[in-house]
Amino acid sequence: MASLATAEACDSNVALLASGDLRCLQPIFQIYGQCRAFSGPIVTIKVFEDNVLVRELLETRGEGRVLVIDGGASMRCALVGGNLGQLAQNMGWAGIVVNGCIRDVDEINGCDIGVRALACHPQKSNKKGIGEKHIPIHVGGTLIRDGEWLYADSDGILVSKTELSV
Numbered sequence: 001m002a003s004l005a006t007a008e009a010c011d012s013n014v015a016l017l018a019s020g021d022l023r024c025l026q027p028i029f030q031i032y033g034q035c036r037a038f039s040g041p042i043v044t045i046k047v048f049e050d051n052v053l054v055r056e057l058l059e060t061r062g063e064g065r066v067l068v069i070d071g072g073a074s075m076r077c078a079l080v081g082g083n084l085g086q087l088a089q090n091m092g093w094a095g096i097v098v099n100g101c102i103r104d105v106d107e108i109n110g111c112d113i114g115v116r117a118l119a120c121h122p123q124k125s126n127k128k129g130i131g132e133k134h135i136p137i138h139v140g141g142t143l144i145r146d147g148e149w150l151y152a153d154s155d156g157i158l159v160s161k162t163e164l165s166v
């Protein structure tokens with residue numbers, strides 16, 4: 001799916017940037033997956049070194065949405081791997097942004113979705129099922145609410161209160 005260019009979106013939405021209705025995430029994310037550019041309505045989840053709820057969400061129909069995972073920036077395990085990447089692709093998610101680590105990078109890079117993460121880590125996460133879905137999260141220096149819009153491309157990641165027009 002064609003996505004609007006983040007740089008152009010910043011240039012043409014100065015008032016939204018000033019009001020905070022449009023925010024740029026800090027440039028701390030690595031780029032993975034086949035789709036360097038992706039966008040869609042956001043689904044939020046907050047977990048810590050436990051990806052049971054991540055799988056639960058990715059098992060539902062994505063319908064072009066973007067899953068934003070606040071993993072507390074943990075550098076101790078991966079929250080998404082090749083299986084979840086494949087699942088996300090098959091269920092129609094546009095992308096996944098992880099405030100934390102992923103693994104099976106070669107497999108994820110083969111998936112037809114966009115993925116952003118802080119880093120990769122070979123170890124899997126706990127499987128306790130602890131966390132919260134659809135709550136406001138803090139990722140990349142900005143507050144992100146379920147239902148807001150995310151736009152990612154090679155230049156960065158934007159979050160907008162409402163859908164941006166191209």
Ligand SMILES: O=C([O-])CC(=O)C(=O)O
Pocket residue numbers: 051078079080081082083084085103104124125
């Ligand atoms: O299941 C996990 O913990 C993550 C993973 O390795 C995968 O998605 O393939």
